[in-house]
Amino acid sequence: MKRITILGATGSIGQNTLDLIGRDQQAYDVVALTGGQNIAGLARDAKAMRADFAVTAHDELLGDLRAALAGSDVEAAAGPAALCEAGARPADWVMSAIVGVAGLKPGLAALEQGATLALANKESLVAAGPLMLRTARQNNARILPVDSEHSAIFQALTGEDIAAVNRVIITASGGAFRDLPLENLADVTVEQASNHPNWTMGQRITIDSASMFNKALEVIEAREFFGFEPDQIEVLLHPQSLIHALVGYRDGALMAHAGPHDMRHAIGYALNWPERRELPVEALDLAAIGTLNFETPDLQRYPALRLAREVMRLRGLNGAVFNAAKERALDHFIAGRIGFTAMNGVVETVLSGFTPPMTGGDDELTLDHVTKTDHLARMSVDQVVRDVK
Ligand SMILES: NC(=O)c1ccc[n+]([C@@H]2O[C@H](COP(=O)([O-])OP(=O)(O)OC[C@H]3O[C@@H](n4cnc5c(N)ncnc54)[C@H](OP(=O)(O)O)[C@@H]3O)[C@@H](O)[C@H]2O)c1
Numbered sequence: 001m002k003r004i005t006i007l008g009a010t011g012s013i014g015q016n017t018l019d020l021i022g023r024d025q026q027a028y029d030v031v032a033l034t035g036g037q038n039i040a041g042l043a044r045d046a047k048a049m050r051a052d053f054a055v056t057a058h059d060e061l062l063g064d065l066r067a068a069l070a071g072s073d074v075e076a077a078a079g080p081a082a083l084c085e086a087g088a089r090p091a092d093w094v095m096s097a098i099v100g101v102a103g104l105k106p107g108l109a110a111l112e113q114g115a116t117l118a119l120a121n122k123e124s125l126v127a128a129g130p131l132m133l134r135t136a137r138q139n140n141a142r143i144l145p146v147d148s149e150h151s152a153i154f155q156a157l158t159g160e161d162i163a164a165v166n167r168v169i170i171t172a173s174g175g176a177f178r179d180l181p182l183e184n185l186a187d188v189t190v191e192q193a194s195n196h197p198n199w200t201m202g203q204r205i206t207i208d209s210a211s212m213f214n215k216a217l218e219v220i221e222a223r224e225f226f227g228f229e230p231d232q233i234e235v236l237l238h239p240q241s242l243i244h245a246l247v248g249y250r251d252g253a254l255m256a257h258a259g260p261h262d263m264r265h266a267i268g269y270a271l272n273w274p275e276r277r278e279l280p281v282e283a284l285d286l287a288a289i290g291t292l293n294f295e296t297p298d299l300q301r302y303p304a305l306r307l308a309r310e311v312m313r314l315r316g317l318n319g320a321v322f323n324a325a326k327e328r329a330l331d332h333f334i335a336g337r338i339g340f341t342a343m344n345g346v347v348e349t350v351l352s353g354f355t356p357p358m359t360g361g362d363d364e365l366t367l368d369h370v371t372k373t374d375h376l377a378r379m380s381v382d383q384v385v386r387d388v389k
Helices: 014-022 039-048 058-069 080-088 103-114 122-140 148-159 182-186 203-211 213-228 263-271 301-314 319-332 340-350 367-388
Strands: 001-006 028-035 053-056 075-076 092-096 118-119 140-147 166-171 235-239 243-249 254-258
Touching: 001 053, 001 103, 014 028, 014 053, 014 263, 028 039, 028 080, 039 053, 039 058, 039 235, 053 058, 053 080, 053 103, 053 263, 058 075, 058 254, 075 080, 075 148, 092 103, 103 319, 103 367, 118 122, 122 140, 122 213, 122 263, 122 319, 122 367, 140 148, 140 182, 140 213, 140 263, 140 319, 148 166, 148 213, 148 243, 148 263, 166 213, 203 213, 213 235, 213 301, 213 319, 301 319, 319 340, 319 367, 340 367
Parallel strands: 001 028, 001 092, 028 053, 053 075, 092 118, 118 140, 166 235
Antiparallel strands: 166 243, 243 254
16 A cells, blocks of 8 residues: 655645545555644545544644544644654655645655655745755655646656757746736736636635746746756746646657646646556547647736746745745735735845855755745845835
8 A cells, every 4th residue: 555645635736636545545545634724624534534643734723623533543733843743754655735835844854754755835846946856865755746837847758868858848827817908917806816717726826826926936846856957948828728838859849748727637647656547637629629829928927937037047045035035925915915016026126135044055055044044035025015015
């Protein structure tokens, strides 16, 4: 039996992962499930999957979780240290699907125990790519991509020589406001930004798709994960979101990966890798789809893509600054303290004014550096937001 842990089990990716595992429950031994606020959902799934351990991120919800698990054999725990314990408990395959940099430490704990880490939590790779990859190497652990674009690249690279790659194209739907006149963008509401045209996802990644911060994170993630040079990574708008990425080789071939808007494909690929097994995803009917469109993104509409280039050029702790500033600016947007387009200016101001607390190369980047940088960048965002008000 494959021992499985799901970090972020109550979220969109976590639920899709549980859907796949639940279809063949006797093949899996569920070690741990973690969640945040959704105690009823966490307890329901932990009982149904006969998990050993259920963890909520919030200390104050431990009593609720214990009550919801009463009468079952599932052990309950709460708080950041317990999340890391969930990652550290021996498992073969760990889904990293907590949202935000909160997923970094539990993901590292999973790598330290030598698990295969299925990585949906792109924030941890953006904030601490060299540390994640080093930890995986030192512990004979493996990271498999779950973001649909990175899964697509991974699949298009299979059996190929990565040295023969000369370009990679990551596609983007353009998010909720792709066709909105630029002058109206500043006034959009949180509710409008939380509606993705193609995918059903958690609220934060949905808003990040509208601002294109999500795509900016993905470009950096591709750089960190595969080691491509920044100028090899392109982004194309593709409103249908059916081609997830394309890998271009030096002989001119472009290998495209197509699939429906269903994260169970990328999750299932990582779950079954290196095998391919049947998955409950719809087969694409290309004749019915008829047309696929591609266009160059407008950097005036999506400044986050320009900032991602800067982050890739600077490297070091700039990924941690960028991610933290983006997460905190998003908190302020959701709370109604800044407008949608103001997020770009806030992140750029913090990024350009930041002096990272280390001077060495990527090999010297530690968790302590990342944690301090994350904290300082969030405080800088708060200061910038106070100043503009
Ligand atoms: N959704 C997608 O299709 C998709 C695609 C590609 C990549 N991703 C990436 O996958 C990750 C998860 O996305 P999602 O859409 O599944 O998000 P989501 O639906 O918002 O779920 C987030 C999960 O993290 C938990 N959580 C929230 N704050 C936490 C904290 N501070 N500490 C620990 N756990 C916390 C949530 O618990 P509660 O809900 O119980 O509070 C939930 O289990 C993100 O990194 C995202 O970028 C998502």
